[in-house]
Amino acid sequence: MxxxxxxxxxxxxxxxxxxxxxxxxxxxxxxxxxxxxxxxxxxxxxxxxxxxxxxxxxxxxxxxxxxxxxxxxxxxxxxxxxxxxxxxxxxxxxxxxxxxxxxxxxxxxxxxxxxxxxxxxxVRQVNGWRYRPDAHGTAPCLCFGCRERGGYGSRRLAERRPHPLDGPPPPPRVLLARLEAARTRDDTAALLQALEGYALRRRGPLARLAGLAGHPDPEVRIALVQTVAYWSTPGVPALLRELGQDPDPRVREAVTDALVR
Structure with missing residues (x-):
């Protein structure tokens, strides 16, 4: 046994x-x-x-x-x-x-x-490690994706070690203008940057972004999944189901990861 x-x-x-x-x-x-x-x-x-x-x-x-x-x-x-x-x-x-x-x-x-x-x-309540093994002595990452919002000492830590990406995302109208300009120029890098700004928001113009599900670059489709996955905008589940049938396995994996989280 x-x-x-x-x-x-x-x-x-x-x-x-x-x-x-x-x-x-x-x-x-x-x-x-x-x-x-x-x-x-x-x-x-x-x-x-x-x-x-x-x-x-x-x-x-x-x-x-x-x-x-x-x-x-x-x-x-x-x-x-x-x-x-x-x-x-x-x-x-x-x-x-x-x-x-x-x-x-x-x-x-x-x-x-x-x-x-x-x-x-x-059990003794002081036993073990926090965050991950060997985290003690390593400077924490305070980017939007890594920082623990609302955790003990998180505000003081953010004040002491501000991250260059801290602060509110650009207004929706600015992001939408950047998105449309990037699509007109077929600038993939600018398109990914605009999607990154939308990912910091809880809602967004899903109808304006849904067309990117057919973008020829799979990196854009992956970024679209990561952008809308946590939105509360109606229609997100249907878009994720559509992207879950994408021919590129990396896009399908991104959808699976988003649904698991």
Whole structure:
């Protein structure tokens, strides 16, 4: 039997003891994230500080789970796009033999029953890393895509280390003029820059941008996906479905990534 740990808020302990760990997520990624119980306490509970940054109840507990050795799970680093599908015993072996086990995780594509929960234990709340392994001592990136808006100390950090792209995006009429001028000149670089400005907004003139779904340059179509994916403008889902059938696999992958997020 392979032994893993799952970190969850202490407020959920009674429910976990009564009915196990419920699967979370969607589609093929609906399940439970685990980590093998290793001789190192620090490595075993390394995800604690990162999970503690998220909203929700404070104070975590470690739920120890035992699975059959032949149970099929996925294992890899958090940044792996296609984690390996292996048995639970093989997942433990791979993590234990990794030169650096920080950032690894195991995904079980189902719920964990109450019978598979062996222990629920308190953990030291200062254990682990934040943001990513080796982030300590590295200057954070404060661009629009990387900065954590509303996080602890984020305002002071932005004031101390202003990013050249900080500030509000250009007004919609300016962006639209730039977009039309770039289309007239067939200037792909200017077109991508205009789309980048629109990506900083929550809504936009979808009807004026939808024609770019047929642009011959796939980079423009990818930028269009990344621009409108988070808009609340009506018609965005239909446009993403259309781009999801794009002949270029990179465009289809961009749509998939946007829908997963």
């Amino acid at each position: 392979a032994t893993f740990v799952h970190l969850t808020p202490g407020a959920h302990a009674a429910r976990v003891r009564r009915s196990g760990l419920r699967a979370a997520g969607r589609g093929e990624w609906r399940g439970v994230f685990l980590f093998p119980v290793l001789p190192s306490y620090t490595l075993t509970h390394q995800w604690l500080r990162e999970l503690s940054r998220r909203p929700g109840p404070r104070g975590f507990v470690a739920v120890h789970v035992r699975l059959p050795d032949e149970e099929r799970v996925r294992v890899g680093r958090y940044s792996d796009r296609e984690p390996a599908l292996v048995t639970a015993a093989e997942a433990v072996r791979r993590v234990a033999r990794a030169p650096d086990a920080r950032g690894w995780e195991v995904f079980l594509p189902r719920s964990v029953t109450a019978a598979e929960v062996r222990h629920i234990r308190a």
